[in-house]
Amino acid sequence: MKKVGIAGYGSTKFSKNKIPIEELLVESTKQVFQTTSNLSQNLIDGVIVSTNDNSKYLGAIVSERSGIKPKISHTIEHLCSSGTNAVISAFSYIASGLADVILVTGGDVIGNPGQVLEWDQSRGELNHPIYWGSIFTKAYKRKFNTTEEELAIVSAKNHKQAIDNPNSYSHEPYTISQIMNSKIITDDLRILDCSYPCSGSASVLLASENIIKKFTDTPIWISGIGQKTNSASFTKNDLLNLSSTISASNDAYAMSNTNSNDIDVAEVHDAFSVCELMAVKDLGLTEKSSSTEFIRNLFNTGDRKINPRGGLIGAGHPLGATGISQIIEITQQLQNNAEKRQIPNVKKGLVHNMSAAATSSTVLILES
Amino acid sequence: MNKFETELKNGNFIVSECIDCKQIIWPTSDFCNICHNTTKWRNTNNLGIIIEFSKKNDEFFGLIEVEQNLRVMGKIVTDKIPEINQKVILKECSFNKTPKFIFKTITN
Numbered sequence A: 001m002k003k004v005g006i007a008g009y010g011s012t013k014f015s016k017n018k019i020p021i022e023e024l025l026v027e028s029t030k031q032v033f034q035t036t037s038n039l040s041q042n043l044i045d046g047v048i049v050s051t052n053d054n055s056k057y058l059g060a061i062v063s064e065r066s067g068i069k070p071k072i073s074h075t076i077e078h079l080c081s082s083g084t085n086a087v088i089s090a091f092s093y094i095a096s097g098l099a100d101v102i103l104v105t106g107g108d109v110i111g112n113p114g115q116v117l118e119w120d121q122s123r124g125e126l127n128h129p130i131y132w133g134s135i136f137t138k139a140y141k142r143k144f145n146t147t148e149e150e151l152a153i154v155s156a157k158n159h160k161q162a163i164d165n166p167n168s169y170s171h172e173p174y175t176i177s178q179i180m181n182s183k184i185i186t187d188d189l190r191i192l193d194c195s196y197p198c199s200g201s202a203s204v205l206l207a208s209e210n211i212i213k214k215f216t217d218t219p220i221w222i223s224g225i226g227q228k229t230n231s232a233s234f235t236k237n238d239l240l241n242l243s244s245t246i247s248a249s250n251d252a253y254a255m256s257n258t259n260s261n262d263i264d265v266a267e268v269h270d271a272f273s274v275c276e277l278m279a280v281k282d283l284g285l286t287e288k289s290s291s292t293e294f295i296r297n298l299f300n301t302g303d304r305k306i307n308p309r310g311g312l313i314g315a316g317h318p319l320g321a322t323g324i325s326q327i328i329e330i331t332q333q334l335q336n337n338a339e340k341r342q343i344p345n346v347k348k349g350l351v352h353n354m355s356a357a358a359t360s361s362t363v364l365i366l367e368s
Numbered sequence B: 001m002n003k004f005e006t007e008l009k010n011g012n013f014i015v016s017e018c019i020d021c022k023q024i025i026w027p028t029s030d031f032c033n034i035c036h037n038t039t040k041w042r043n044t045n046n047l048g049i050i051i052e053f054s055k056k057n058d059e060f061f062g063l064i065e066v067e068q069n070l071r072v073m074g075k076i077v078t079d080k081i082p083e084i085n086q087k088v089i090l091k092e093c094s095f096n097k098t099p100k101f102i103f104k105t106i107t108n
């Protein structure tokens, strides 16, 4: 199996503007060409699109608009974790020798159809994500006696970190008390505990070890991959564990021959505040403290280890772009290229991307 | 609309059960996801317990376990704050694009 690394990347700003999906995808793709050395269209063997949009034939459309005539071209959809799923498909083509260079471009438009899984009849009429977010939060509060302040700290930290992310949809420095007093959605959720759907696109260029040095002096390798899908319906979930995440992270750590103690930075899927508290524990990142103590300590010390770009809550959640945007952040961190967001001495990073109330999870390990 | 949806609209909450291994297959299906035998329709007893709940505006809602392998999200009608494991009865069900379930608490 060939080694596969990140050779380049590009991203649009995330916004609440309604921009056609084709324009979004082409914009972040254009940035890959503008910022990657020696990249020309004829070197790209594949174009894979990640989106929940209903538009058809986007792989071919992005290719034509960008002047690429790829061998492989198609779309990957897996709700909120479409992005990491598309990257794993690209990884597999390259690792197997079927391709050497693949562009993965993902995006979604605000109000896209990926936010509600209509098939899931077990959710009844309560099919908006706020309902499962509330049930998760309530169960977590009940089990761990978590306070509203402890939940608000997750959002305050991620909003604060998003200020230094030029592509995030929000640059508001929300305080803990502003979050605790923000609009009530349910008894267990405030509006600022929720990630916000928005428009945006992010792209990465993946290349094999044979050619990657042509594009970058600092390739970032994908050394571990884990995925698990337990169900499609929310009501089959365990409410207190992200069991798909536990399984996916065990596989990712094993593949990269590493463990959670070696992780210096992580992007985790904070669809709601409670998801970050659950994820850091289930990924094994909290060491010996509780999730709430761990996150409070990061917030108080200004340590950006978890969600340095602001996570989904701070940066916004354009579904098909999210996993790719997480990968770009970890890549920049490992290249010591994350500007104001830079964490010192990072050697290994983790990406955690979930779908549909944690019924499915993807975990990637990246290293320099 | 399929049979489940039509029946639900008529106020009957029916589920699919495997003719061989007797498991409830939910969301409903015409074959079993364990042994791949066909399923038959049967009524539920319309009773459940509250696994977890929250509240939106003035309405409680929650995750209700109706039978083993059969959990749904629905509204909960009650005059007191519900309790975990509290018994509920299906008060109303319907179908309009999505299923709709309304449960009512039973005082223990």
Ligand SMILES: [Zn+2]
Pocket (backbone or CB within 6 Å): B018, B019, B020, B021, B022, B023, B032, B033, B034, B035, B036, B037
């Ligand atoms: Zn069966």
